[in-house]
Amino acid sequence: MKITILGAGVVGVTSAWYLSKAGHEVTVVDRQPGPALETSFANAGEVSFGYCSPWAAPGVPVKAAKWIFQKHAPLKIRPTLDMETWSWLLRMLSNCTEARYAVNKSRMVRISEHSRAALAALREETGIRYDHRTRGTLEVFRTQKQLDGIGGDLKVLESYGVPFEVLDRKGCTDAEPGLTPNAHKIAGGLRLPNDETGDCFIFTNELAKLCAARGVKFLYNTAIKDVRRQGSCIVAVETTAGDLEADIFVAAMGSYTPKFLKPLGINLPVYPVKGYSITVPIIDESRAPVSTVMDENYKVAITRLGDRIRVGGTAEIAGFSKTLPKARQETLTLSVEDLFGGAGDQSQAKFWSGLRPMTPDGTPVIGKTRLDNLYLNTGHGTLGWTMSCGSASILADLISGGNPGIETDDLAVSRYAA
Structure with missing residues (x-):
């Protein structure tokens, strides 16, 4: 499938990597001149699973x-x-509350442990250094x-x-x-x-190079202007580089994701x-x-x-x-x-x-929205670097029809509907 990822931070670039490995044609869009120039630029550096x-x-x-x-x-x-x-x-x-804290922490540890294994496998496969x-x-x-x-x-x-x-x-x-x-x-x-440590900015830039070598296309200095929707699907995203059409869209724009979703009638509490x-x-x-x-x-x-x-x-x-x-x-x-x-x-x-x-519960939002071809990978708070590989591999499995290997039903934005 043709997939467009909105956002080139560590979450967007890792999403591109796993979706590309799953055989999809991937394009990454970001308003900045390169990857990891906002929240991923100088974070704490801890990879604390x-x-x-x-x-x-x-x-x-x-x-x-x-x-x-x-x-x-x-x-x-x-x-x-x-x-x-x-x-x-x-x-x-x-x-x-004690009850909510226990539920939320268990979700976060579940994703983080999945991410630990994913990052170790990626490092072994690519030899990436950061x-x-x-x-x-x-x-x-x-x-x-x-x-x-x-x-x-x-x-x-x-x-x-x-x-x-x-x-x-x-x-x-x-x-x-x-x-x-x-x-x-x-x-x-x-x-x-x-647990591990590492420079998120270096990692994201090195992984972007590996993605490009696999055929992933990066559109930098490209701002999103509007979204065209038809029924329950997004038809195209209007950008300063022209209209982008795709089979699937992934919103991975960190704190700016709610602004993108609001015109689509999706309330994301990030x-x-x-x-x-x-x-x-x-x-x-x-x-x-x-x-x-x-x-x-x-x-x-x-x-x-x-x-x-x-x-x-x-x-x-x-x-x-x-x-x-x-x-x-x-x-x-x-x-x-x-x-x-x-x-x-x-x-x-x-x-x-x-x-x-x-997010108000600390858990990121990963998975499908109520629109047929729109997925989210955002809301990681202070743990975007820690959870990036696990979140991205989960997303790639959900989009590709695979088995993520962990429970994911309680990670989607639909959990806030109640």
């Missing part, structure tokens, strides 16, 4: 109220919100209370057979020697040995939760992380990418704003310097922001 949890969790409403008065809070909400934002926030809050490491993720807890609160997460990991280790202070420094000078600030940690990162060169190898360290206190990921450290975090409810407030950089700097002080040259920090496409 085991460390995937919904932002909507029990206790978050109370924590959010306290965070309002904290300078370095992991969640920031602008004072004036539009009705669309309020609607999404209310949906997210409705998922902050500053990757397979040294696990360490989530560090600064208080015993934080450490004692992980019981529910451990049950989900056990149910899916995900290996993990609960570590004391020494166990944390054994896994990440760079933490040793600041070990007294840590109560313990949760290590996920199967919100652009803003995140930030800094990237700094390593100047002291002995103090640097060896993989990804999650600072539970600030919800910040500190990741080793070759000779650089990538620090990503903060969830900001601010619409489509891409401003770079100095205060957000200060939070990221505080976290990395508090745990890995002196490892990187902060004077050369590159500061970036991106819009994470977040």
